[in-house]
Structures are given as C-alpha cells and as structure tokens.
Amino acid sequence: MKDLKNEKTLAAKEAVKYLSNGQIIGLGSGSSAYIAIAEIGELVKQGLDIKGVPTSEKTRELAESLNIPLLKIEEVDSIDMTIDGADEFTEDLQLIKGGGSFLLKEKVVASLSKAEIIITDSTKKVEFLGKFTVPIEVIPYAQNYVLAQLEKLNGTGKIRLVDGKPLITEQGNLLIDGDFGLIQDPVLLADELIRVVGVVEHGLFINIATRVIMGVDGGTLTFEK
Structure with a gap:
C-alpha cells in the first residue's frame, strides 16, 4: 500500500x-x-x-x-x-x-x-484530466445561469456544500464542481468556461x-x- x-x-x-x-x-x-x-x-x-x-x-x-x-x-x-x-x-x-x-x-x-x-x-x-471534477468559482446570483451553461458544454455541475450548506469562498463566492468526463481538450474547455458570464475563475490551470x-x-x- x-x-x-x-x-x-x-x-x-x-x-x-x-x-x-x-x-x-x-x-x-x-x-x-x-x-x-x-x-x-x-x-x-x-x-x-x-x-x-x-x-x-x-x-x-x-x-x-x-x-x-x-x-x-x-x-x-x-x-x-x-x-x-x-x-x-x-x-x-x-x-x-x-x-x-x-x-x-x-x-x-x-x-x-x-x-x-x-x-x-x-x-x-493521469493521462487525461477529468476524473476529478473541475472547481468553478461563480458569483452567487449567477449560479443557475452558470449551471445551465455547463450543460451546453456537455457537462454537469453541482454546488459544493459543507454541512448541507453552500460553501462560501474567501472572496464570498460559490463553487460549482463541474463534471465533463475525461477532458480531451483542456485548453479549449478552459477558454469556454472563462467566457461564461458569472464565472470568476476555474480550476483548470x-x-x-x-x-x-x-x-x-x-x-x-x-x-x-
């Protein structure tokens, strides 16, 4: 082990x-x-x-x-x-x-x-990124819009919770954990995510x-x- x-x-x-x-x-x-x-x-x-x-x-x-x-x-x-x-x-x-x-x-x-x-x-x-979900920091009032846009990018998202309540980042935002499966083109996905209105930043480095x-x-x- x-x-x-x-x-x-x-x-x-x-x-x-x-x-x-x-x-x-x-x-x-x-x-x-x-x-x-x-x-x-x-x-x-x-x-x-x-x-x-x-x-x-x-x-x-x-x-x-x-x-x-x-x-x-x-x-x-x-x-x-x-x-x-x-x-x-x-x-x-x-x-x-x-x-x-x-x-x-x-x-x-x-x-x-x-x-x-x-x-x-x-x-x-890993060979391909994506087994671990992609964290996406979003402005709170944009959460539903961002979640809908993730579906257009062939992904799904969940608001990250702590003790049953949405996690609030140090900057006062929410985190969405985006699942896009194994990511064939992380450069393209990173560009698409940052273009979504309401997304502050994402975890693709x-x-x-x-x-x-x-x-x-x-x-x-x-x-x-």
Whole structure:
C-alpha cells in the first residue's frame, strides 16, 4: 500500500531545494502545500531569508505559526517561485486545482510567479484530466445561469456544500464542481468556461506549471516541459 503522505513529503523536500535567499515565494494551499510550508519554516529557522505570499487564510495562519515572513498578494508585482499541490496533472503539465476551495488566490499567485512548482503524490498523475471534477468559482446570483451553461458544454455541475450548506469562498463566492468526463481538450474547455458570464475563475490551470515533482517509490520523479 502506498504511503501517500511520505510521497508528498519527498516531493516537498525536493521542491524546497530550489529556494534561495532574497526570494519571494508563493505558498500554496492543501495537504501537499502544507508539508512544503513546514519544510520552508524549518529552513527559515535555520536562517533562510525569504518572504512568503499565502494563497489562503489557512496558509497564512500556518506560515505565521512557523515565523515565515509574509507579504500580501497586493504588495507584490512578481513572485520568484510558488510551491503548491494539485488534484490532477498530466505529463504536459496541465492541472486541475481547487479541491480545497482556494483556486482563485492560487491562480492569481501562480500567474504572478516566474516559476510554479507543483508537488504531488503518485495518485495525481493521469493521462487525461477529468476524473476529478473541475472547481468553478461563480458569483452567487449567477449560479443557475452558470449551471445551465455547463450543460451546453456537455457537462454537469453541482454546488459544493459543507454541512448541507453552500460553501462560501474567501472572496464570498460559490463553487460549482463541474463534471465533463475525461477532458480531451483542456485548453479549449478552459477558454469556454472563462467566457461564461458569472464565472470568476476555474480550476483548470493551463500552461501555468513549470515543473511537477511527484513522490513515488521512495524517491521523486520530475516532469518539465
């Protein structure tokens, strides 16, 4: 049986080797990213001089508890490198992200980054994206319109619930989990989704990742374009 936490830890340890003094580092959200943040916290304790940009309140709280100096997204013009996780990835580095509901901040930080390093366990690599649903952040009053438009894109959608109530993102929006089956053309779907009125952002990360480090068999595999 695979030890997925160990695989994530191996990937995180490999990713932080790219850190150096003076960098601004994007800090992702989710189980893999939190392992990396713990590794970064240890390096800061040992004297590494970096500043972090968190992608969620939970990330901010964790980083602060580890004494990682932080900047707000709006305080930076560019980010040297971001370390984050993914729900799925393909060998050509297309991703689905947003399972943890923080996709909007994650994509803004990723877009500001000169390098986006994704760390995962070995279950996240797929031939085609789509087994994991595509998170879509929507303005609340547009939810019914967006759901109807997904059907025109040969998909279906469900409002994400927590304890029986719609999940509200940190930006005050709703999340729709879109199911399009296995996605043959994620570039096209990403373009179609962002054109739907009421969609704020979606979890297809297209041509954003520069490197995926996957833990596997007691080591790591790195995928690059």
